[in-house]
Amino acid sequence: QEIVNPEAYIKHPLQNRWSLWFFKNDKSKTWQANQRLISKFDTVEDFWALYNHIQLSSNLMSGCDYSLFKDGIEPMWEDERNRRGGRWLITLTKQQRRSDLDCYWLGTLLCLVGEAFDDYSDDVCGAVVNIRTKGDKIAIWTSDYENREAVTHIGRVYKERLGLPMKMTIGYQSHADTSTKSGSSTKNKFVV
């Protein structure tokens, strides 16, 4: 009788089902119409099947975004799960598109699908990478900016997982502040 190792044929289930979205800036369409759901997955194998199939962030045109969100959460401030939330924001220099962008974005995806933030992973809604001429951005979105413990834990682990230098700080901003800001910078609620 043949004994088959289940590892060889069972896909590895993730804690959550995730949706990958793609935003392409077409000015003739509404913001929402430009936001397209690419695919959903809930296993390690299906994550890689999708990731290996699509363009790296650094190859996207300026104005495009990828967003990875838990199934049922739309990648916008208005979603009920994002409304009171905010984001840990990494702003990259133009030069970092070549050196760091793809590595940081993959690191961000692995933090999400691998549930890197322990009990605070439930506070994570998703992550977004914005490809922009003036400098790309990567952010992890969480559901409640008032959950100080969850937000700061997520920020500390995130920074460590990406291997960001100690002297580099990243800031957390509420979506409410980001959406009503008048200048180009939003004040940080937390910094790690």
Place this chain on the structure above:
Amino acid sequence: GKRQYDRGFLLAFQFMPACI
């Protein structure tokens, strides 16, 4: 408990042929 996977574990599957 949560299904947590670290970076090394996840990366090991990147180029493994997926089963159907």
